[in-house]
Amino acid sequence: xxxxxxxxxxxxxxxxxxxxxxxxxxxxxxxxxxxxxxxxxxxxxxxxxxxxxxxxxxxxxxxxxxxxxxxxxxxxxxxxxxxxxxxxxxxxxxxxxxxxxxxxxxxxxxxxxxxxxxxxxxxxxxxxxxxxxxxxxxxxxxxxxxxxxxxxxxxxxxxxxxxxxxxxxxxxxxxxxxxxxxxxxxxxxxxxxxxxxxxxxxxxxxxxxxxxxxxxxxxxxxxxxxxxxxxxxxxxxxxxxxxxxxxxxxxxxxxxxxxxxxxxxxxxxxxxxxxxxxxxxxxxxxxxxxx
Ligand code: SD4
Numbered sequence: 001x002x003x004x005x006x007x008x009x010x011x012x013x014x015x016x017x018x019x020x021x022x023x024x025x026x027x028x029x030x031x032x033x034x035x036x037x038x039x040x041x042x043x044x045x046x047x048x049x050x051x052x053x054x055x056x057x058x059x060x061x062x063x064x065x066x067x068x069x070x071x072x073x074x075x076x077x078x079x080x081x082x083x084x085x086x087x088x089x090x091x092x093x094x095x096x097x098x099x100x101x102x103x104x105x106x107x108x109x110x111x112x113x114x115x116x117x118x119x120x121x122x123x124x125x126x127x128x129x130x131x132x133x134x135x136x137x138x139x140x141x142x143x144x145x146x147x148x149x150x151x152x153x154x155x156x157x158x159x160x161x162x163x164x165x166x167x168x169x170x171x172x173x174x175x176x177x178x179x180x181x182x183x184x185x186x187x188x189x190x191x192x193x194x195x196x197x198x199x200x201x202x203x204x205x206x207x208x209x210x211x212x213x214x215x216x217x218x219x220x221x222x223x224x225x226x227x228x229x230x231x232x233x234x235x236x237x238x239x240x241x242x243x244x245x246x247x248x249x250x251x252x253x254x255x256x257x258x259x260x261x262x263x264x265x266x267x268x269x270x271x272x273x274x275x276x277x278x279x280x281x282x283x284x285x286x287x288x289x290x291x
Pocket of ligand 1: 170204
């Protein structure tokens with residue numbers, strides 16, 4: 001049994017490509033990187049990779065992470081500028097024993113030394129969006145931070161290996177150096193091949209407070225189905241946020257277990273993509289009431 005699940009509709013093309021790779025016997029570490037690279041490379045997806053939305057200074061700073069559920073290896077970059085395909089840099093870091101999570105200049109010098117492609121990740125489209133947002137903030141009193149999505153995926157191959165990965169430009173207009181949940185193990189993603197994996201999207205400042213990807217894997221380990229696990233998280237964590245601070249969180253989570261069963265939890269309208277050996281490839285839209 002193989003399967004792959006990804007956040008937002010932008011995951012569709014990449015997941016289609018990777019489902020063929022999985023069908024043909026490729027492993028989950030290769031398939032997930034190909035799927036995420038597809039999203040990073042597409043300048044029309046303005047919240048991931050090339051053409052990502054810039055920070056408050058007009059610079060694209062990217063976060064990405066990769067985790068392999070077999071040996072629990074993990075690698076991540078955050079706030080990296082001017083390098084293509086941050087997911088591939090995160091995967092390279094996951095091979096190391098030490099220094100597996102690098103930020104800013106450190107991540108860039110690692111990428112340079114290891115021959116990763118340098119690239120100006122700001123497109124005309126994302127530059128124009130930034131200029132318009134600055135104007136709108138002044139004129140319409142608009143929240144600067146609207147407009148952000150992360151591609152996150154969990155991938156199971158025929159041999160029972162499970163991987164997870166994330167890639168994002170984070171919050172639009174974020175402060176320089178701001179890092180969200182997406183590259184953080186346990187928050188943006190977590191995977192254990194003996195159990196399953198999960199990945200989150202939404203407001204990183206909320207997601208981090210519940211470490212919800214780790215929580216989903218922990219609940220699956222306790223015997224909950226993927227859907228039960230995310231139902232518990234969506235309800236309990238949201239209730240906790242409301243009780244403690246008066247406002248709900250803004251997050252969505254997808255997960256898949258080692259049998260290729262999957263679950264989705266959200267408190268917004270949330271499109272996501274699933275492809276499994278049995279079900280084929282499909283885009284679904286989840287809503288809070290569906291949980
Ligand atoms: C972040 N979680 O940087 C990301 C953004 C995101 O839907 O996923 N938005 O906070």
